[in-house]
Amino acid sequence: MVQTASVGGARPKATVRDDKGQFWLVKPAIATDAGNIPQLEHAGQQWGAASGLDFATTVFHPSMAGLGAVRVLRFDRSGDRRHMCVSAASLLQAEYPDDLSQAERWSYPRLADELRLVGAPPQDRIELFGRMVFNAVCGNDDDHVRNHAIVYRAGERRWRLAPAFDVVPNPVETPGRLHMQLCLGRFDISRETALVDSHRFGFSGKAEAAGYLDALLGRITAGFERIAHWLDPAPRRALHERLTHNVAVLMGGDTRTGKR
Template sequence: MTSRFGAHECFVYITLPGQTEFVIAGRFVLEQQRGGPLGRFVYGRSYLDRPDAVPIDPVELKLGKATYRTTTQNGIFGALRDASPDHWGRRVIDKHAARVRPGEVDYLLFAPDDRAGALGFGLNQEPPTPKRHFNQTLDLQKLQDLADAFIADVEVPQGAEADQVKDLMLVGTSMGGARPKAVVEDDSDLWIAKFNRTDDPWNFARVEHAMLMLARACGIETAVSKLTTLGNRDLLLVKRFDREKADDGYIRARMISGLTLLRTDDSPQQRERWSYITLAEELRRVSAQPRHDAQELFRRMCFNALISNTDDHPRNHALIARTADWRLSPAYDLTPDTPISLDRRDLALDCGDYGRYAHADNLLSQGPRFYLEPSDARAVIAKMEDQVRATWYETARRAGVTERDCTKIAGAFAYPGFRLPLGDHE
């Protein structure tokens, strides 16, 4: 464990509930075997002896003396993968690494300690001091310019490139996908700044903000968001729900993605395991309030169907643990899409007896798995459908979405196939 490039093992650090300093939780080793990568994790004895020790993952990495092993996802345990950089973060790290291709452990080590959740990674038995200083909101214009230059692959002076990579590596979350982002701090909170791109088909910042507003109006628990303008560009600020300000830093909440809860991965071969119904079953096992969280997941499933959110993949769902208990996290990354088909649109996860079909009857078909009687599930869908139909436009305009962009996204909401008789589709 002496070099970051080609590293094959590391210590795993964690900040415990209510704390702001890292402690060592255990050690992770990644080995290359004839059949493929094998990952091994073991909790440290001193960590297991702590009365306040908590598991990294409530299903796959429960507290215990066993050596855990996995061959899935290139040998990376789901909870560790969730703390690894997302697509955007990996692009930045790859650029920083130049001609040397990082391995999976290198990605864990290169990412800043301000990743999603409460984990950190390092080569030393002495955990590092968590980050105390962040880009301020007044730095947003600089960060937007750097993101634009990075996307365009613009040549920059040698010294400036190092600063560029340093700034952009503050990616903020490992669950946020491919959009450029950075972490910024205002007087009291940390925010994920999500930048618009020059090639976006509409103003993503304002549209996503509007969807979060609309979801809250539909009774869904969402991340807090706000908009700011930089010159003629908008960007979205999403308050981090895995951080809480304290006198000596930030208290971190543990976090795992829906992908980890489903014990699957991103590969096309595993998509058959992507399922809202299975997520609800897992919530029944691990959530401290399973009835509330399963019903909340049902509302989010319905909302995604009603706004044609085809990007509702398992990484865009998460569990969070601010204390010892796990709960469904606030909703985030709610974005409409405008597929050509008016008869059938699919979600990313199975949502009923007819698979991924975003249809009212399909959503109803597995209502009891979400602790909902058929009449209650039917009422949830009908009320939300009325709310979306009646208020999406007004909500978007109130969020500053232009008339032109409203025209572009209008086809996303309560599309005709949502109520098409199933026999007409079959």
């Protein structure tokens, strides 16, 4: 894993091919991890899918020591066939992580604009909105511009938002901000920031976006019950608490009681 070329990213990883000829990325635990990152990544990916969002398929491989690896299906391959991909860093012409002066380009609404410009269908912008909300709820504040991508679907002859990948709930704390802006100039997680630029994701108005947001929060809450078994007791409790807190924040209610 150290000596061969990697697809990139911060963590060590290797590509493997299964007996059906499909390519997967394998991402193992490393000694400096603040928690069981492969388990958290698998839970995050499963949770997104259980919430009705388009998340890359993952398989969790536990190991004897309690840490393991997560295996992620590659969306840039179908057997030997390669699919062109472009990262959000390229789409937004934004460097990560070096150039803080470009932080205004790290933005979900801007990425939604780019999806429209490359000809992706309207549902991809709604999907992006859903991922922004999901990242806010699960506390994935590593949602930077190299963790979003588009992929060219030759069968459709158009670019599509790639499945979500590298969605890992923060193992240490519940973040109050995301890495990309939710609305113009603002990174903080709130109902207001989630909704104020909703027209850029293709919603007809704030009412439609609010209805979608509330329904999605219900799906994310129900989804957690279905995936919680993947988590050890301590992270399960922590994530359940985080879910309750963030759903209340995004419902625009009282964060202490969880009531609206």
